[in-house]
Amino acid sequence: MHTKKIAVIGAGPAGLGAASVLSRNGLRVSVFHREAAAGGHLNDWAWLFPRFVPARDVAVSMAAETRQVDFHPGCHIAGVSRHANGQFKIVMPDGQTEVADALVYAGGFRVFDASRKEELGYGIYPRVVTSADLEKMLAGEVPFPVELLQQQALRIGVVHCVGSRDEKSGNRHCSRMCCVTGVKQSIELRKRFPNSRVTAFYMDMRMFGNGYEELYLEAQRDWQVLFVRGRVSEVAESDEGRLRVKAEDTLLGRPIRDEFDLLVLMVGMEADLPKWLIEDLGVKQIDAGFARGNDELVASNRTPTRGLYLAGSCKGPLSVAEAWNDGQAAAQQLLLDLNR
Ligand SMILES: Cc1cc2nc3c(=O)[nH]c(=O)nc-3n(C[C@H](O)[C@H](O)[C@H](O)COP(=O)(O)OP(=O)(O)OC[C@H]3O[C@@H](n4cnc5c(N)ncnc54)[C@H](O)[C@@H]3O)c2cc1C
Numbered sequence: 600m601h602t603k604k605i606a607v608i609g610a611g612p613a614g615l616g617a618a619s620v621l622s623r624n625g626l627r628v629s630v631f632h633r634e635a636a637a638g639g640h641l642n643d644w645a646w647l648f649p650r651f652v653p654a655r656d657v658a659v660s661m662a663a664e665t666r667q668v669d670f671h672p673g674c675h676i677a678g679v680s681r682h683a684n685g686q687f688k689i690v691m692p693d694g695q696t697e698v699a700d701a702l703v704y705a706g707g708f709r710v711f712d713a714s715r716k717e718e719l720g721y722g723i724y725p726r727v728v729t730s731a732d733l734e735k736m737l738a739g740e741v742p743f744p745v746e747l748l749q750q751q752a753l754r755i756g757v758v759h760c761v762g763s764r765d766e767k768s769g770n771r772h773c774s775r776m777c778c779v780t781g782v783k784q785s786i787e788l789r790k791r792f793p794n795s796r797v798t799a800f801y802m803d804m805r806m807f808g809n810g811y812e813e814l815y816l817e818a819q820r821d822w823q824v825l826f827v828r829g830r831v832s833e834v835a836e837s838d839e840g841r842l843r844v845k846a847e848d849t850l851l852g853r854p855i856r857d858e859f860d861l862l863v864l865m866v867g868m869e870a871d872l873p874k875w876l877i878e879d880l881g882v883k884q885i886d887a888g889f890a891r892g893n894d895e896l897v898a899s900n901r902t903p904t905r906g907l908y909l910a911g912s913c914k915g916p917l918s919v920a921e922a923w924n925d926g927q928a929a930a931q932q933l934l935l936d937l938n939r
Pocket residue numbers: 608609610611612613614631632633634638639640641644646647648649674675676677705706707708710730731734776780783866867868873910911912913917918919920922
């Protein structure tokens with residue numbers, strides 16, 4: 600076994616990807632993870648686009664790829680400092696410390712808080728939910744509102760770009776994952792409520808990954824999801840408890856007034872970097888607040904601090920496969936640097 604000790608912070612897809620490569624190369628690896636189970640946001644989703652694979656199964660298979668890792672669950676790291684000898688001192692919640700020769704930061708992202716967009720009624724009207732809430736309903740962890748289950752002809756609206764591409768909420772960036780999540784969830788809703796009609800309001804459809812465009816076509820052809828290029832500006836509740844939506848059809852340039860029984864907001868992915876990463880370890884940020892590697896093209900996992908690597912969606916919105924691969928890439932760069 601290698602004598603070097605490596606710390607990985609965060610056991611989402613990116614952290615697990617890094618830990619799998621490092622542990623299989625004989626390094627001593629400690630993984631520090633805030634929640635009890637490895638998987639990160641995978642444990643919050645039901646089925647993954649584009650092929651509806653159960654998200655928790657993916658988390659389990661990713662964790663199974665690691666070898667003899669010292670896993671610290673329920674361990675939120677609140678501070679890391681760097682010694683003069685280049686080692687990292689990691690402070691655990693109980694005040695104990697661990698020292699590592701190199702560190703992979705894979706702390707992921709935060710889901711946009713939709714109540715910041717007051718005009719959309721989240722937190723005010725119970726039938727306005729987010730894509731993150733809907734994942735829990737689809738997984739059976741949170742019940743659908745009972746009245747919905749009893750209703751015959753349901754009208755469901757899906758609102759794209761909530762907290763992304765939006766100056767007002769302070770996020771100019773595109774969260775990349777929410778267009779395809781909107782398509783995935785529209786299909787799931789049609790399967791769950793066969794008598795429903797689903798209308799999705801989008802700015803642009805950004806179906807960038809393999810199989811995503813096909814899923815978009817499937818939603819229209821096989822599930823009759825209606826996609827309207829439009830921006831929702833206001834949501835209010837009628838006396839009967841339905842959601843009155845004001846929007847603008849941006850293709851035809853005319854206002855839309857419609858009513859829905861359920862509205863699903865496609866919330867974006869925001870940066871969630873701890874202060875110590877920026878202030879104590881010198882990590883730089885891009886405009887959207889995500890972490891910036893040394894060079895976007897050839898060294899996106901390296902940082903100005905020797906021995907510190909970035910992995911996954913802490914650098915910007917990524918899919919599960921991209922985050923896993925990026926974690927493995929961070930580990931490969933670390934191995935190359937160790938062997939120099
Ligand atoms: C609504 C929604 C649905 C999605 N659906 C899909 C889908 O179907 N398919 C798909 O490919 N992608 C999907 N995504 C994107 C997917 O969630 C991300 O690609 C993936 O979670 C990124 O993995 P990550 O490891 O970079 O970050 P994360 O999953 O965020 O994992 C990071 C982990 O690090 C932990 N952590 C952070 N800081 C610390 C600390 N200081 N100490 C200890 N632990 C820490 C966090 O608690 C977290 O568990 C979806 C995203 C959203 C918002």
